[in-house]
Amino acid sequence: MKDLISLKYADREPVINVLDQGFVRLVDCMPSRIPDAEESADHAIAEAARCCYKRGTKSIRDDKMLIRYLMRHNHTSPLEMIEFKFHVKLPIFVARQWIRHRTANVNEMSGRYSEMPEEFYTPQPDNLRTQSQLNRQGSEGSIDAAEAQAILDQFTANCRGAFTLYREFLDSGVAREQARMVVPLNTYTEWYWKIDLHNLLHFLDLRCDSHAQWEIREYADAILELIKPLVPWTIDAWQDYSPYRNGLMLTGFEVDQLRKVITEANLSAGEIDVDNKLEQIEWKTKAKKLGFE
Amino acid sequence: MKDLISLKYADREPVINVLDQGFVRLVDCMPSRIPDAEESADHAIAEAARCCYKRGTKSIRDDKMLIRYLMRHNHTSPLEMIEFKFHVKLPIFVARQWIRHRTANVNEMSGRYSEMPEEFYTPQPDNLRTQSQLNRQGSEGSIDAAEAQAILDQFTANCRGAFTLYREFLDSGVAREQARMVVPLNTYTEWYWKIDLHNLLHFLDLRCDSHAQWEIREYADAILELIKPLVPWTIDAWQDYSPYRNGLMLTGFEVDQLRKVITEANLSAGEIDVDNKLEQIEWKTKAKKLGFE
Amino acid sequence: MKDLISLKYADREPVINVLDQGFVRLVDCMPSRIPDAEESADHAIAEAARCCYKRGTKSIRDDKMLIRYLMRHNHTSPLEMIEFKFHVKLPIFVARQWIRHRTANVNEMSGRYSEMPEEFYTPQPDNLRTQSQLNRQGSEGSIDAAEAQAILDQFTANCRGAFTLYREFLDSGVAREQARMVVPLNTYTEWYWKIDLHNLLHFLDLRCDSHAQWEIREYADAILELIKPLVPWTIDAWQDYSPYRNGLMLTGFEVDQLRKVITEANLSAGEIDVDNKLEQIEWKTKAKKLGFE
């Protein structure tokens, strides 16, 4: 048996800094001990899957092929046999998006128990984004550089002022649980976060995606980078198959339209047969990905 | 306000018989009271979703369009606001597949507490299936009629014998919790099962599917039929979009191949660029669905 | 069948105002239709429990007694057959404690999607509490009245300033998802929250408790008041048995000490046989509850 994390992180710490003061640190992995003949934690997925396929079955020889099969067919329970534990420092508004993933274990720093340090996230000036006009919950482009700096100066002053007040309240004897009410949503918090690989891939599906807020995407990308050396076959399969990565999900209307294109040999994307502008727009985007002009 | 179940099940009970002695009965639905202006429970999905889109948002006028949007984009949390409760009578081997869906509430008849009645599932002679040669966990075709009857005669005798022994053990004073060990896996059990609509659609994805064992599919189909009048817009959207229904999931290799077909205007499915026989076979199946010859 | 919520809330809305601008509104209950012979939703617990106790069992005649039995013996799965849906308006710092209860369904207002209104929680002057010296995560007593008002003036000015800045950022074109970072933790949010009765009682155990922060306790108390008319037998049993209410949990050391008291007929609480000051203090508190001087 050998120690997987030491093997993959021999010359660097399994930590990635995120945003201006945050980080993701890989604390542990199950399995962390792997047989000498193995190169990654992937084998433990195959080991659990093979429990389902006992006597009377032909051996599926290749663990890698087995994992790819499981991933293609959403046979995800063997992926639940892999577990990761992270230590994360993140702004509260990111934590609030993150915690919506319920199938995980969390131990968070308590603002009732401990004084919150004056640590808050400040965007880089060139990353102060404008409201997307198309996507009501997205952003696009950047604020003009000169204006961005002026905004961020006000931003920083506001956050510092809030923390000054917070400490004054504490000095006046106000309970921590009440004093903290004035600190802003970009205040950093910390937690231990433990999750299995199946649920983690779902987290990555949603949070490495272009529709996710840029700030949480930075964390998701860091997690992806940290676990990739530990389960490389699984991550490859996920990249190849997930509809949030290289794969593509077609609706019934889109299947019908593609069938029309192919059977009628008319190589234009056309319109799908549904009375809904939004679906037409979504089809255009997919059609482009499929090579239609 | 009006009572939804009474409205949709005015002239029949919300019960469907399944297999030879089983059933699915719809016990309750949340919401069961709906506003007079509404026709189904779908509206409660839109109501919860709109909580996310307060001031500063354009109204998405059409509840039906909103639900379809949520379904297309896997924004499934509003679907969790709908809850169904069923009373089900089913063979134990079906119950064992069913219980793998963990995000549900269950109250099952206890063989420790109660004497199990002599009720076991017997397949119809024309539904005694042969082992699939392609799919190791599937079945296909039927056993020859004459042989089927002979097999089922033995089958029934064996099950009856087991129950006779079970009752003799009880008469000898053996504890119910031990005596029951001899009864076969096709013995009927009963349970109350409560689940939200998001998780129920996932159950239907897997269990209405052609890869599911026929016996559990009968139950899944019954559930689908029972809930369809209560959430018709959601079920329509599911039929249109789910990759287990009319939708289709493409891998990255398949997207690449389709792009090649379209940009090179060569209307043959061809082979995907991956060294894996199984994926080539899966591509052939999808290609057929897409209209390739 | 009759409509339970209309029955219990005939002359008032099922809404309770909480804190200065918040509320809890009971949206729905499963079951909401109850048989004419019933008075509450409790019967649905007994109905599910009886599914476990089929043929061969003596009837436990009284539903109320059955529910009390289930509660005493932690047979909680039938309680999961009851479901409640609430609409809640609450400050973000309360929402962050609340969301730690993972076994529930949530749809929250999105600060990415919608502009956040200038609504924040301000404590009453006589409810600005001082830090507890004994309990690191608690509060006790109040800040002196004159000082409290001065603190709250600063508090309010800070929050208003943050919202002014927030709106200025929006006016400058900053994306909502970034602009919101400056608003404080006492900003109000809203959500739909759906949970089964078993998990709700666990929430009430922890959040109606004296160790919970006063602000979340106000919400928990409101929920308790709203559901009590709907499941009165269950709530009575919970009050009688839960160690967080009238019941009491003894450690092994405390059982040993009580046995010593009783067998040696020496009616003084004494000390438990464990080398841990904190446990001795906890025993003193319990001893007082048990009538020791």
Added chain:
Amino acid sequence: MKDLISLKYADREPVINVLDQGFVRLVDCMPSRIPDAEESADHAIAEAARCCYKRGTKSIRDDKMLIRYLMRHNHTSPLEMIEFKFHVKLPIFVARQWIRHRTANVNEMSGRYSEMPEEFYTPQPDNLRTQSQLNRQGSEGSIDAAEAQAILDQFTANCRGAFTLYREFLDSGVAREQARMVVPLNTYTEWYWKIDLHNLLHFLDLRCDSHAQWEIREYADAILELIKPLVPWTIDAWQDYSPYRNGLMLTGFEVDQLRKVITEANLSAGEIDVDNKLEQIEWKTKAKKLGFE
């Protein structure tokens, strides 16, 4: 860092045989690598808990004391940071009780995919138990030795007959998914089972208990024995505090009665002030544990 499992299981395999052909094998533990200064996985609980208690807090010096504190006060989320993976071979009727614990990950041998070997559980003659008259779901005492052997002869013949038929069906071409319907509930199955320590302690609470069926208790006891060397402080605290072990849960009525005993200095258990025979009986049992005659 050192390897925890190798340290504790240097001279024996982490496997315990259970019943006549079953076993529990400890496959993995998170953490499995522990710092050189540590002796067990307990430290990872304290590590996660301390994340909640950052700056502004006095250090709670002793990890062991911290864990005991967490256990006494049901602050169980740090316990979720420890994870165990087991490989278990168990009869199907035991598996059906076990699977009711939903917060775990499972990969089970598939009777659709694989031929089931002729392996079934046979009780020892002196462990064939009679039905409890007091507890409808329990057993007590043993069947008379001579009769027990006769019963078990029939028992074995029945199970062998079922397996003979099963194989005949397979030979006739019947699909595995249907043929398996005739095998009895004591047939052995296998699974990988992964669970965090908090949920595992709840499993042990219920399944090491005298109310659990003896056969599943054997498995629970084996698990307890396997994990005890890995988290000794946690197991000690559990033994000392859990109301299912050395602790005791009192109802409000029992607290009232104890208070009466102590304030009136009348050292007889008496009756609690509630009109319910069953509660009086339960009080008698607890009173005995507390030293009343």
